[in-house]
Amino acid sequence: MTDIAPARTGAANAAVKHEIYWRETEPVTPGPPLRGEVTCDVCIIGGGYTAMWTAHFLHKADPRLRIHILEADYAGAGASGHNDGFVTPTIGHSLGALVHRFGAERAKLAYAAVGKSMLELNRFCVKNEVDAEFESAGYYQVAAGPDQIRLLERDLDLAARLGAQSGLDLLDRERARERIDSPAIQAAVKVGGALINPHRLARGLFRTVTAAGIAVHEQTRALSVESTAVGHVVRTPHGRVTATTLLYATNAYQHQFAEFRRKVVPVWSYAAVTRPLTEQELGAVHWPEREGFVEAGNFIVFGRLTAGNRLLFGGGRAHYRFRRDMDVPRHIDNPRATETLRAVLARYFPAWREVPFTHTYGGCVAITREVVPHIGALGDGRFYAHGYCGNGIALTHTAGKALRDLILDRDTSYSNLLFVRGKEKPFPPEPLAFLGAGAVSNLLAAQDRHPGLIRRQLV
Ligand SMILES: Cc1cc2nc3c(=O)[nH]c(=O)nc-3n(C[C@H](O)[C@H](O)[C@H](O)COP(=O)(O)OP(=O)(O)OC[C@H]3O[C@@H](n4cnc5c(N)ncnc54)[C@H](O)[C@@H]3O)c2cc1C
Missing domain, CATH: 3.50.50.60 (FAD/NAD(P)-binding domain)
Structure with a gap:
């Protein structure tokens, strides 16, 4: 995954609620x-x-x-x-x-x-x-650069070995953009x-x-x-x-x-949701089937539309907090994660870069x-x-x-x-768990930046 430069927050993030949108x-x-x-x-x-x-x-x-x-x-x-x-x-x-x-x-x-x-x-x-607002169009795994294209090719090879039905196809930039017209998408596979x-x-x-x-x-x-x-x-x-x-x-x-x-340890993952897009805004980006997308990499970023035409972006670097801290009031707002997600929005959909977020929040994913x-x-x-x-x-x-x-x-x-x-391997006790999580996280982020240098399957 390419490094995401945090964007300035500014007016686009005014009056954001740090509450779960859903x-x-x-x-x-x-x-x-x-x-x-x-x-x-x-x-x-x-x-x-x-x-x-x-x-x-x-x-x-x-x-x-x-x-x-x-x-x-x-x-x-x-x-x-x-x-x-x-x-x-x-x-x-x-x-x-x-x-x-x-x-x-x-x-x-x-x-x-x-x-x-x-x-x-x-x-x-x-x-x-x-009524779970089911949209069966599914989602694309997308590549934002050549290294991620290689990851998609690797996954396609594996899926073929597992006997996946034909139809799994690597869409090149032009074909991918007929599905989701984002300048960030260089290739895509429908999942x-x-x-x-x-x-x-x-x-x-x-x-x-x-x-x-x-x-x-x-x-x-x-x-x-x-x-x-x-x-x-x-x-x-x-x-x-x-x-x-x-x-x-x-x-x-x-x-x-x-x-x-x-x-099992809790690891924080963040999301940001915009206000509903207007008809005019929706018309600015060709996205006919409204599939979601997930960028290939260790620390994924992803986006989707909600049933009410809000944009939801999530992902970025995951955070393990010392002693499995799950304190919602303390950690539900993470300004740095929000900045990262705003940068992702601008990178994927420049036409929507000024659409304000109304909600940003985090939750804990369980990792073994x-x-x-x-x-x-x-x-x-x-x-x-x-x-x-x-x-x-x-x-x-x-x-x-x-x-x-x-x-x-x-x-x-x-x-x-x-x-x-x-058989389950335990995590080490604190402070080793915290230090280890930080080291693994750095290594995964480094692999996202330089997949050619670190080829081993790390997780
Ligand atoms: C931010 C985030 C984004 C995610 N996105 C996706 C996604 O897009 N797609 C996907 O497939 N998965 C996603 N997941 C993972 C998915 O949501 C979880 O794997 C799934 O919901 C786990 O369900 P669960 O019932 O095991 O746990 P939970 O839904 O967490 O339920 C556990 C419940 O236990 C309760 N509880 C805790 N302690 C006690 C106690 N002592 N007594 C009684 N009750 C207690 C809690 O209140 C909680 O309601 C995401 C997770 C997070 C956090």
Whole structure:
């Protein structure tokens, strides 16, 4: 990736809200907290996509199961409700990294499972009347220079080895610009996928699972877990749940539990959203199918239009903060990240460079040491899933099926996917984790600047 020179902020950034844009598209009044004692079959901590898909698939498999979800805030308050809405087949960091680590055959099986989830997501929304503003045009992986073109060629070769259907085609500059007329785009490859409103997907999923009889207790933080002879006991501020099976589904927050303290770290990723473009502004850039785009590289930058014709840009350098700091009020605003994103907007769409941002915000992506998700069992009726590494919309749907099969003790293709029951390497303790993250981040940024000099697969 080419280095992005921070642009001056100036008037274009006046009156920016440091709040998650998506939340404005459907206001939420969280439900009441759990009060009293509950005994059930399955208790799930966390109320995001992982929790709700797992509950959904468990309920479909066995409607008699009594399932209770505990969510500290409201269902979808975490990454599920404020991601950037790119429904991607990506597992972990990239296809290249996955093939490098697991081999072509296992990578192919995993990609096929996630590809199926992408299709089923849309069907789920239609069937359950979830208006997640699904746009199935997908997105392009784009190259902004010759080094990135080589990355696209490498990914195309890999996809061919994995038996990808024909149609994956490297579009040269002219053909790419017939799709998205940006002077920054030098080449592009169409990736299957979709764009959604993540918050509305989360809230639609919440309505669907609660209508099916699954209890979702919002404003109910799990304070402690104790494994006893009668089951796993989860204490909450006003109550207690005792369950035979427990699922930890808090992803980037998972490190709060001692078992996962060093297995997953939260890394901040930022986004900026403009006001809606006017008809006249929209007419200034040829972008007929409204696909998203993602620049090739370690630290990706990406852009898309929302259903309401706002531009959303995200990405840039990711930040791990000392001791897994996820303090939203302190870090939701990151002026340097905003400047970077404004520079990306100007580089991609000079005609829109003065369109003001109305929202800039950050959220935490969950990263594991191997940069692949991990789904598994602790062996005593406790299960976990975490580490989607910024690509979790479709993957959490697949994870829900894998967790269903692990919990019901079924040996299936899902319970044997490459990210299920794998060995997990821990991160080092602090301050080594912080220092190590900084060093790796510098190395990845250097590789983006000089891919010819650092050819090794770093992540
Ligand atoms: C900024 C950002 C952009 C992203 N963009 C994309 C994208 O474009 N495409 C894509 O595929 N993926 C993207 N992702 C990743 C994707 O959003 C996640 O992988 C996915 O949402 C993970 O879902 P989850 O349910 O596992 O976790 P979450 O949605 O984070 O849910 C965990 C929940 O646990 C709750 N919780 C935490 N602690 C407790 C506790 N003690 N008790 C009870 N509840 C608790 C939290 O409040 C939270 O709601 C992005 C992520 C971020 C942060």
